[in-house]
Amino acid sequence: MSIVIHHGHPGSYKSFGVLQRHAIPALKEGRTVVTNIRGFDSLEKVEEALNETLPEEAAILNVNTEGREEKAYMARWFHW
Numbered sequence: 516m517s518i519v520i521h522h523g524h525p526g527s528y529k530s531f532g533v534l535q536r537h538a539i540p541a542l543k544e545g546r547t548v549v550t551n552i553r554g555f556d557s558l559e560k561v562e563e564a565l566n567e568t569l570p571e572e573a574a575i576l577n578v579n580t581e582g583r584e585e586k587a588y589m590a591r592w593f594h595w
Contacts, residue, residue, distance in 0.1 A: 530552050530555075534555065538555070542569050545569070556577035
């Protein structure tokens with residue numbers, strides 16, 4: 516299991532960087548990606564954008580962090 520945290524100024528391509536360098540390669544390896552990046556929630560969209568089929572084991576778990584309860588849920592991910 517690995518954890519990747521990107522931080523930086525707004526508009527500094529943090530989301531793009533983590534998707535390109537970590538999330539997409541992990542999905543190609545058939546791993547599960549847990550993220551709170553809005554819009555990154557569909558294997559079908561990823562397959563269409565990449566024009567390739569991902570392994571059957573690949574999965575995206577997108578966690579909504581918009582509200583107080585959702586933020587608390589994400590903060591306690593290790594209790595899932």
